[in-house]
Amino acid sequence: MRKSLHPVVMIALVAAVTLAGRALPTWTLSLATIAASNALIALGIVVLARTGNVSFGQGLFFAAGGYGVALIANAWGLTDAVAQVIVGALCGGLLGLVVGPLIARYSGIFFGMLTLALSMVFYGALVKSTALGGSDGFNVGRPSLFGMSFTDPREADYMLYAISVIVTGFAGIAATILFRSEFGLASLAVRENNLRVEYLGLSANRIISINFLIAAIFAGASGAFALMAQRHIDPQFAYWTTSGEFVFVAVLAGNQSVAAVFVASMALELVRSFSNLYLPNTWQLVLGVFLLGVILFLPRGIGSLWIRDRRKRRISTTAHLTVERGAAP
Amino acid sequence: MDRSWRTICAVLLASIATSSFTLAAPASAQETFKLGIVTFLSGPAADSFGVPARNGAQFVIDQLNKGAAPSPYEKVGFGGLKIEPVIIDENGGATKQVQELRNLYQRDSVDVVLGYISSGDCLAVAPIAEELKKMLVLMDCGTPRIFEEAKYNYVFRTAAHATMDNVGLVRYMKAKNVKMETLSAINQDYAWGQDSRADFVAAAQQLYPNVKVQTDLLPKFGAGQYGTEISALVGAGSDVVYSSLWGGDLQAFVLQSAPRGLPKRSQLVFSAADHVLPPLGDKMPDGTIIGARGAYGLMSQKSPLNDWLFKGYEAANGVYPVQAAYRIAQSILGLKAAAEKAMSKNGGRKPSTDEMVAAMTGLEWPSPGGLIQMKLADGHQAIQPIAISRTKYNPDLKRVDLVDIQYFAAECVNPPPGVKSIDWIKGGMQGAKCN
Numbered sequence: 001m002r003k004s005l006h007p008v009v010m011i012a013l014v015a016a017v018t019l020a021g022r023a024l025p026t027w028t029l030s031l032a033t034i035a036a037s038n039a040l041i042a043l044g045i046v047v048l049a050r051t052g053n054v055s056f057g058q059g060l061f062f063a064a065g066g067y068g069v070a071l072i073a074n075a076w077g078l079t080d081a082v083a084q085v086i087v088g089a090l091c092g093g094l095l096g097l098v099v100g101p102l103i104a105r106y107s108g109i110f111f112g113m114l115t116l117a118l119s120m121v122f123y124g125a126l127v128k129s130t131a132l133g134g135s136d137g138f139n140v141g142r143p144s145l146f147g148m149s150f151t152d153p154r155e156a157d158y159m160l161y162a163i164s165v166i167v168t169g170f171a172g173i174a175a176t177i178l179f180r181s182e183f184g185l186a187s188l189a190v191r192e193n194n195l196r197v198e199y200l201g202l203s204a205n206r207i208i209s210i211n212f213l214i215a216a217i218f219a220g221a222s223g224a225f226a227l228m229a230q231r232h233i234d235p236q237f238a239y240w241t242t243s244g245e246f247v248f249v250a251v252l253a254g255n256q257s258v259a260a261v262f263v264a265s266m267a268l269e270l271v272r273s274f275s276n277l278y279l280p281n282t283w284q285l286v287l288g289v290f291l292l293g294v295i296l297f298l299p300r301g302i303g304s305l306w307i308r309d310r311r312k313r314r315i316s317t318t319a320h321l322t323v324e325r326g327a328a329p
Numbered sequence: 330m331d332r333s334w335r336t337i338c339a340v341l342l343a344s345i346a347t348s349s350f351t352l353a354a355p356a357s358a359q360e361t362f363k364l365g366i367v368t369f370l371s372g373p374a375a376d377s378f379g380v381p382a383r384n385g386a387q388f389v390i391d392q393l394n395k396g397a398a399p400s401p402y403e404k405v406g407f408g409g410l411k412i413e414p415v416i417i418d419e420n421g422g423a424t425k426q427v428q429e430l431r432n433l434y435q436r437d438s439v440d441v442v443l444g445y446i447s448s449g450d451c452l453a454v455a456p457i458a459e460e461l462k463k464m465l466v467l468m469d470c471g472t473p474r475i476f477e478e479a480k481y482n483y484v485f486r487t488a489a490h491a492t493m494d495n496v497g498l499v500r501y502m503k504a505k506n507v508k509m510e511t512l513s514a515i516n517q518d519y520a521w522g523q524d525s526r527a528d529f530v531a532a533a534q535q536l537y538p539n540v541k542v543q544t545d546l547l548p549k550f551g552a553g554q555y556g557t558e559i560s561a562l563v564g565a566g567s568d569v570v571y572s573s574l575w576g577g578d579l580q581a582f583v584l585q586s587a588p589r590g591l592p593k594r595s596q597l598v599f600s601a602a603d604h605v606l607p608p609l610g611d612k613m614p615d616g617t618i619i620g621a622r623g624a625y626g627l628m629s630q631k632s633p634l635n636d637w638l639f640k641g642y643e644a645a646n647g648v649y650p651v652q653a654a655y656r657i658a659q660s661i662l663g664l665k666a667a668a669e670k671a672m673s674k675n676g677g678r679k680p681s682t683d684e685m686v687a688a689m690t691g692l693e694w695p696s697p698g699g700l701i702q703m704k705l706a707d708g709h710q711a712i713q714p715i716a717i718s719r720t721k722y723n724p725d726l727k728r729v730d731l732v733d734i735q736y737f738a739a740e741c742v743n744p745p746p747g748v749k750s751i752d753w754i755k756g757g758m759q760g761a762k763c764n
Contacts, residue, residue, distance in 0.1 A: 027435035034428055127519055135519035135550075136449040136472055137423065139456055139479065153461050230427040232453035242422070272425070273432055280418045281370050 007173055014169030021161045029157040030229055031269050036164040037225035039265035040171055042249035044215030044222075047175055049255055050184070051208045052191030053107055057115030058246050060099070060122050061092035061216040063238035065223030067132070068092075070140045070233045081143040081163050085224045092220015093213060100212035104205045107194075119238050126235035137234025140227065164225045171218060172258040178214075179258075187211055219246075252294055254301015264302045360679060361413040362406060362668065364390075365433040367444030368657070372420035373551060377576035377604045378446050378469065378653040383416060384646050385638075385654030389661045390414055392641065399633045401695070407668035410679055412661075415439055419446060423453035430454045434463045441466060441685065443660055446653070448472035448520055455484045464682050464689075468660040469653060471521055471622075473750040476706035483682070485689055487660035487701060489713045491521070492750035493742045494573075494600045494620050495528035496758065500742065501618065501717035501735055502569070503536045507596055511541050513567040515558055515582070517574060518547040525573035525600055531754040533571075543567045551578060559586045563594060570595040580605050587614055603627070604651040606720070606729040613729050617720045623698045625655040627731045628716035630699065638697040659696035659713075666694040702739060705746050712743040738762060 021029060041058055048055055068091030069084045078084065103114050127135045142149070142156060145163070150156035178184045187207055189197050194204035227233055236242060253264035268290075275286035298304050366386050369379025390412045392398045396405040406412045415437055417429055426445075433439045442458065443466040445451045451470035456479070458465035465484045467475070471491035475484075502509060512533060516522030526545070533540050544565040546558050559582075562570055570591065574582050579602060586592065592614035603621035606613060621628055626649060629635045638658055642650040650658075664685075671680035671688040680688070691708030694701055699714040718731040741763035744753035753759070 025436070027432050030431050031428060034424070130523060133452075133474075133520070134523055136452055136474070139452060142460065156460070226424060230424055230453060231456050232423055232427065234423055234449050234453070236422045236424070236449070239422075269428075273429065276417050276421075276425075276429060277415070277432070277437065280416050283418060284371060 007177065010169075010173045010176070014166060014173070017169065018162050018165050021158055021165070026154050026157060029154070029161045031273065032266065033157070033160045033164045033225065033229045035266040035269045036161075036168040036262065037222045037229065038246060038249050038269070039262045040164075040168045040225070041219045041222035041246045042253060042265060043168070043171060043175055043258065043261050044218035045246055045250040046253070046255045046258075046261060047178070047187075047218070048208075048211050048215040049250065050179070050187045050191060051211050053111045053208060053212075054247060055115040055212075055215065055243075056112045056240065056247060057117070057119030057243050058215065058219045059238045059240065059243035060115070060119035061095055061219035062223040062226070062242065062246075063119075063122060063126070063233075063235070064095045065089065065092040065220030066227040066233045066237050067126070067223075068220070069224045069227050070138070071132075073140045074138075079141060079144045079149075080147075081145050081159065081228060084143060084228060085163065085167055085221050088224025088227070089217045089221040092223065093217040095220075096213045096216025100209040100216065101205070104208040104212060116240055116243065119243055120240060123235050123238040123240075126238060133234070135235055137232055137236075139232050142231060143228045160225070160228055164229075167221060167225075168262070171221075172262070176258050183207070183210070248291065252291065252302055254298070254303040256300060256307040257303035260301055260303030260305075260307075267302065360410060362410040362441075362679070363413045363415065363437070363439040364661075364664070365430075365437065365439035365442035365444070366414050366416045366657075367419050367426070367429070367433075367442065367450075368416070368653075369420055369446055370416075370418040373576060374446055375420070379419065381604070381651055382444075382446070382469070382653035382657040385642060385650060385657045386414065386416070386661060388642050388645050388654075389638070389658045392637075393661070393665065399637050402634075402662060402665060404665075404669065407665050408672040408677070410668070419444065419450060423449050426450045427453055427457050430457055430465075431461070434458075434461055440464070440682070441664060443657075443664065444468055445470050448474075451475055451486075455479070455481055459483050462682065464685050466660050466664060466689075469656045472524060476710045477749050480707070481709060483686055485663075485703065485709050485711075487663045487703075487711050488623065488656050489711055489715070489739070489743055490750065491525055491600075491622075492528055492744060492754070493712070493715050493739075494622050495525060496532045496742045496754065497715040497717050497737050498529065498571075498598055498600055498618065498620055499532040499536050500737055500763070502598070504735060505733070507569070507618070509533065509537050509540055509569045509596075511543050511565070511567040512569050512571060513544040513546075513562050513565050513595070514542070514571045515546040515548065515555070515562065515574065516572060517550045517552075517578060519550045522547060522550075522573055526571075527751065528754060529571050529573075529600070531751060532758075535754060535757055553578065553581050555582050555585050558582075559589050559591055562586070563589055563591055566594050568596060569598055571598045571600075573600045575601050576605070580609055583609060583614070584612055587612065592617065601652065603731075604653070607648055607651075610727065610729065611722045611724075613720050613722065615719075615721050618717065619720060619731070620715065620717050622652045622715070623655060624714050624716040624736060625652045625698050626650060627729075628718050628734050629655070629697060630716075630736065632695075632697070634695060635697040655696075655698045659698055659701050662696050663689070663692065663694050663701060663711075667692055700739070704739075705743070707746075712739040714739050715742055738764065 065088030069088045190204045197204050249265045253260040275283040368382045369375040441464045446469045448470040451467050459481050467486040473490040516526040597617045599619045602619040603626045667689040671684040701711050716736050718734040721730050721732045723730040745760045
């Protein structure tokens with residue numbers, strides 16, 4: 001895409017952020033865990049958005065990951081945090097494998113609405129299933145790590161923080177490498193003109209399916225993090241407002257920088273939390289004004305604060321992102 | 330859209346971030362008791378439950394801080410400590426509630442968090458408080474699962490769970506000889522509706538062994554339009570139509586069913602309907618059997634404590650208090666009783682969390698809605714008396730009065746310790762003490 005950070009520098013950045021958690025006040029740790037988990041799923045949306053499709057139903061994979069982990073944890077006592085992330089990613093990925101190829105044939109608003117519809121079907125089924133606690137959901141035990149269990153709340157929070165930052169960080173690095181790869185560039189080409197891509201001998205459907213699968217894996221892992229952080233799952237995971245929030249993060253971040261996704265996600269959590277504390281009656285208004293402000297003053301997202309080159313093939317990106325914003329809730 | 334904007338935005342973002350960290354630092358000059366209060370301030374449950382609860386909390390805390398409450402609560406605040414409330418919105422789902430609960434304890438260093446109306450939120454926050462070893466008082470949520478599926482030391486619920494509402498209704502109907510050979514039900518398709526329906530049907534089958542369930546409807550939460558459902562209910566023509574609908578859904582159902590004659594054909598029975606009486610007024614059909622999830626509002630029993638809440642709340646808010654205001658009042662008074670009990674033992678210092686927990690466990694205290702006893706779940710779950718009554722519109726006062734009120738003792742409508750609610754009902758409600 002452009003001259004940018006070497007992967008080694010990025011790994012160092014991830015390590016630095018992980019260690020910085022040692023110095024953060026306790027309450028920010030779980031907030032940052034949720035922010036990292038939301039960033040991971042929003043990153044998936046950005047990956048998918050490069051093919052020109054926005055999924056309004058990532059809650060489907062988020063919930064699949066969360067419920068998969070929760071059920072396995074309760075049935076077989078699997079509490080290891082790393083194993084739970086892998087299970088979550090697998091659940092999301094498996095579902096993505098089934099749904100992706102079916103849905104890749106559609107594009108634009110049809111794609112968006114179909115993903116939304118599928119997630120709401122899942123939501124409806126979960127609300128009806130009284131064995132899974134219906135709309136109230138159910139609880140799971142706290143996670144452990146490599147056989148160690150953490151009784152000190154701060155240590156437990158730090159463990160989750162570290163894992164979520166590392167996993168999300170590496171996902172971000174992988175996404176950056178992917179964006180620069182041949183496949184990543186072909187994804188961009190699908191968005192510009194999928195007919196021409198087909199004439200070049202590539203299958204646009206396959207490219208969309210693979211990107212969809214990546215987004216689903218990220219969403220499943222993100223569901224596992226959300227579950228570990230709150231130890232409770234309910235059908236709200238699959239509800240459309242949850243999915244909408246992830247698109248919200250992706251819109252805030254813009255698709256220029258992977259790091260922007262993390263910054264946007266953290267900023268959103270902070271604004272939400274503090275507006276809820278100081279303005280309990282109007283916190284939604286504050287969130288809305290925040291989003292409006294970012295759209296008006298940073299139309300290409302928070303990432304445009306530090307990404308400067310916008311001459312090279314950026315015009316089309318802008319045009320496309322504006323379309324996405326128009327559709328975002 | 331160039332560099333200057335970018336700088337401004339960057340500076341703004343950075344300043345938001347830094348100011349949020351500095352604002353978070355606690356700065357208390359005088360020792361207070363910091364009480365986190367979580368209730369719906371937006372969303373569908375705000376009008377019916379959340380806002381009345383907030384108003385109730387504000388009234389009670391103001392009065393306590395002034396030392397204006399009647400006996401035995403005449404001390405200022407909690408044993409002399411002024412109460413400093415931090416009120417936040419419960420809307421936004423369980424993920425947000427878990428996060429905000431942590432923030433309340435870890436960032437805002439509140440001493441106790443009190444609140445939660447949604448059962449899903451209660452289930453989600455309880456284990457977190459337990460892990461953080463901080464005291465949490467659940468004030469309203471209905472599901473019996475909280476203490477039946479897990480054991481908590483730091484979590485309390487100061488109100489009876491939803492089993493009481495339905496057992497009370499069926500006992501009332503039996504006591505008043507309401508005929509119920511056939512039964513139809515309409516409940517929202519989510520945990521509250523599903524659980525209430527299961528409890529009511531199970532209790533009905535105990536006291537009316539020959540009852541036949543006819544139409545059993547589960548429209549989705551927030552449906553608002555009940556044309557088809559009302560057709561089905563009118564068509565079935567059961568003796569009794571039971572519903573646990575609440576808020577806007579219940580109002581819509583009543584408004585749409587009355588013109589079609591449903592109340593004339595079937596006896597309507599609503600498990601939690603007192604909060605829709607002020608907005609519905611004369612649209613509420615006379616003779617409907619309703620519960621209020623306790624002896625609350627117009628069904629409350631006269632006492633100095635009840636007069637204080639009823640009249641004071643009405644004067645402050647222009648409307649009489651309904652269930653949510655009573656429920657939050659009884660939980661704040663319970664905390665006050667616990668704090669003062671703990672302070673009488675530790676020599677008057679501000680009680681620690683463990684001292685508060687020890688004092689609250691198994692506590693009993695008088696409230697505007699009657700005596701609250703922490704009898705279930707090893708002293709962590711309250712039982713309380715309930716009242717059931719019939720509606721009758723009073724054109725002089727332009728409000729719905731409640732007549733034919735019958736009170737049931739706490740131990741008549743709540744399961745004994747150690748038994749799951751649904752098993753207790755299905756097992757014939759063994760050990761119930763009614764007189």
